Amino acid sequence: MGESTVTFRSDVTVELVKSAASDADVIWAARVSTKGEQSLDDVTSDPTRSAGLINYLMRDRHGSPFEHSSMTFFVKGPIFMWREHFRHRIASYNEESGRYKVLEPVFYVPGVERKLVQVGKPGAYEFIDGTKDQYELVDSLTREVCQNAYDAYIKMLDAGIAREVARIVLPVTIYSSAYVTMNARALMNFLSLRMKSEGSHFPSFPQREIEMVAERYEEEFKKLMPLTHAAFVENGRVAP
Secondary structure, X not given: OOOOOOEEEOOOEEEEEEEEOOHHHHHHHHHHHHHHXXXXXXXXXXXXXXXXXXXXXXXOOOOHHHHOOEEEEEXXXXXXXXXXXXXXXXXXXXXXXXXXXXXXXXXEOOOOOOOOEEEEEOOEEEEEOOOHHHHHHHHHHHHHHHHHHHHHHHHHHHOOOOHHHHHHHOOOOEEEEEEEEEOHHHHHHHHHHHOOOOOOOOOOOOOHHHHHHHHHXXXXXXXXXXXXXXXXXXXXXXXX
């Protein structure tokens, strides 16, 4: 294969692939407890009344009606982001395999807007901008290491080494892609932990790269389920 040109990115890819998610899913699921099959007739009822019911469910943390929905995303980001994402076990994942395909030479490098310096201690810290020299150091060393690592990867593949062995030299900043499927309740749990937002009842200190994914998830969630999203925000971004 020879040497490859390495590509660097400072963003993530998040695409909504398919969905079966609406505020109506919450309404009929909640009202089945008192109306049985007739709850299906309520999905076209007064939207103000529907918003009130959804807000009540969110406020009092009656969470199961929010599970009758599904959103599937295609996500591409650095492996160190995936290590955090996979901790959320209330989701379904299928990731590309470095055992069965040659990994693409695409690596993450922080953009100039990415804060580099941590101030404070765990549980009470913040990140601030780095200096020009710090940004240049991170950028140059990351590019150098990734190029060298990918060259070594290709050399091993060219020598007949199995993909699952050759990949051991690759850093966790290499991009990997996966399909992620969650229901609304699981997604709200993810958002409550992986976004730092004003008005949250509980503080969150997400790494910026996974927060970038969370921001894109929330954009799609808000479009699909506006009443549910509004209730989530109004009630302090606590998952029911």
